[in-house]
Amino acid sequence: MKPAEFKRRRTQLMKMMGKNTIAILPSASQLTRNRDVDFPFRQDSDFLYLTGFNEPGAVMVLMPGRKHGEYVLFCREKDQDQEIWHGRRAGQEGAVADYGADDSFPIDDIDDILPGLLEGTDAIFNIMGRYPEFDKRLIGWVSHIREQSRSGMHVPSEFISLDYTLHDMRLFKSREELRLMRKAAAINVKAHQLAMQTCAPGKHEYQIQAEFDYQFGKNNAQHAYPAIVGGGANGCILHYTDNNDVLNEGDLLLIDAGCEVQGYASDISRTFPVSGKYSSAQKEVYEIVLAAQYAAIKKVKPGNHWNDPHNAAVRVITRGLAEIKLLKGVPQKLIKDQAYRKFYMHRTGHWLGLDVHDVGDYKVGDQWRLLEPGMVLTIEPGIYIAAHSKGVHRKWWDIGVRIEDNVLVTKGGHEVLTEALPKKVEDIEALMAGAT
Ligand code: GLY
Ligand code: MN
Ligand code: MN
Numbered sequence: 001m002k003p004a005e006f007k008r009r010r011t012q013l014m015k016m017m018g019k020n021t022i023a024i025l026p027s028a029s030q031l032t033r034n035r036d037v038d039f040p041f042r043q044d045s046d047f048l049y050l051t052g053f054n055e056p057g058a059v060m061v062l063m064p065g066r067k068h069g070e071y072v073l074f075c076r077e078k079d080q081d082q083e084i085w086h087g088r089r090a091g092q093e094g095a096v097a098d099y100g101a102d103d104s105f106p107i108d109d110i111d112d113i114l115p116g117l118l119e120g121t122d123a124i125f126n127i128m129g130r131y132p133e134f135d136k137r138l139i140g141w142v143s144h145i146r147e148q149s150r151s152g153m154h155v156p157s158e159f160i161s162l163d164y165t166l167h168d169m170r171l172f173k174s175r176e177e178l179r180l181m182r183k184a185a186a187i188n189v190k191a192h193q194l195a196m197q198t199c200a201p202g203k204h205e206y207q208i209q210a211e212f213d214y215q216f217g218k219n220n221a222q223h224a225y226p227a228i229v230g231g232g233a234n235g236c237i238l239h240y241t242d243n244n245d246v247l248n249e250g251d252l253l254l255i256d257a258g259c260e261v262q263g264y265a266s267d268i269s270r271t272f273p274v275s276g277k278y279s280s281a282q283k284e285v286y287e288i289v290l291a292a293q294y295a296a297i298k299k300v301k302p303g304n305h306w307n308d309p310h311n312a313a314v315r316v317i318t319r320g321l322a323e324i325k326l327l328k329g330v331p332q333k334l335i336k337d338q339a340y341r342k343f344y345m346h347r348t349g350h351w352l353g354l355d356v357h358d359v360g361d362y363k364v365g366d367q368w369r370l371l372e373p374g375m376v377l378t379i380e381p382g383i384y385i386a387a388h389s390k391g392v393h394r395k396w397w398d399i400g401v402r403i404e405d406n407v408l409v410t411k412g413g414h415e416v417l418t419e420a421l422p423k424k425v426e427d428i429e430a431l432m433a434g435a436t
Contacts, residue, residue, distance in 0.1 A: 111137075124160065195208050196270070209243050236399075292312070297405070
């Protein structure tokens with residue numbers, strides 16, 4: 001992504017902050033995995049959105065209207081020895097030349113410099129609670145100024161949450177963001193296709209997961225969240241990630257996996273038969289979920305509200321479950337009593353972007369938010385019938401189905417970004433039959 005896009009975002013945010021204010025946002029930290037081994041570094045999504053700077057040990061400071069520069073980036077100094085061992089650093093020169101900072105200082109000098117930047121401002125925009133250690137330091141810097149207020153120092157009197165403004169910006173995807181999300185979707189579609197083609201009884205869930213590891217890796221994409229690869233009963237565990245069981249003939253396999261490209265996620269679920277052909281019971285349940293998904297996607301258009309797709313999915317699922325006698329009663333009453341929750345216990349989707357469960361409010365006041373062009377969400381209804389469910393015939397046991405696509409709200413309605421991946425029974429069976 002070009003530096004101009006990050007600059008545009010900072011400018012937009014600063015316009016909303018107003019004069020005499022300051023925004024302070026730390027980067028993510030490098031986390032230890034075990035002893036002296038670190039987890040792969042993943043930048044904080046808000047920090048990445050505003051800076052494009054992908055190093056730990058950094059703090060972004062925005063000061064709208066400041067004559068000596070509105071954007072200051074604290075970051076690690078260049079260090080030949082450290083860079084030989086651990087990799088390149090932008091340093092202060094790079095922060096200015098390559099990342100558009102007006103000024104940059106070593107992160108180790110922040111205690112000396114930041115109080116001076118805070119002094120004279122009226123309000124501090126920050127995200128309280130995400131990095132408690134950093135919050136403590138920030139409060140320490142403010143206290144330091146307060147101690148000197150008798151010598152005329154002006155203490156900022158207000159902390160304002162950065163979340164509301166920033167997260168509303170992130171909810172609406174730009175052309176460039178959509179380009180990356182389409183790319184993530186395409187890589188993920190390909191991986192899901194290969195998973196369907198290589199699946200066979202006797203293989204293990206982790207072997208199927210390896211298709212995703214490889215496809216994501218060779219496209220310079222990362223898992224956006226731990227892949228869920230659950231055969232049979234494991235498909236009924238919503239956040240199953242052990243992925244270490246053998247896949248049995250006659251079982252379904254539920255895969256919920258997604259990659260991110262430059263931080264932008266895709267999030268797809270498909271459920272298919274391990275041996276390539278759905279049993280009649282599996283097919284009956286699958287068709288209900290698929291019909292629910294189509295009905296929900298149809299409701300994605302400007303002017304409809306956030307809950308419309310969910311309500312549509314619930315109606316189709318409840319009617320379907322009543323038809324196959326897994327729920328007994330009149331659909332209208334079953335919906336009112338939320339009887340469907342025994343088999344459909346999650347919601348139909350979430351915002352999607354730099355975080356897989358992306359930021360952005362779902363309600364404005366007590367009203368569901370209206371859908372607007374540029375928003376991206378998932379549509380992911382499911383039915384999960386655990387074995388030994390009370391009053392449920394054993395032919396339904398261990399059928400867990402989720403179908404999930406990524407949907408962009410457009411002016412005229414919607415675009416399914418993950419459309420290319422088969423989900424009709426006959427299309428999945430045909431794809432799997434062609435496997436070599
Ligand atoms: N993969 C997490 C979700 O579907 O929400
Ligand atoms: Mn998912
Ligand atoms: Mn999802």
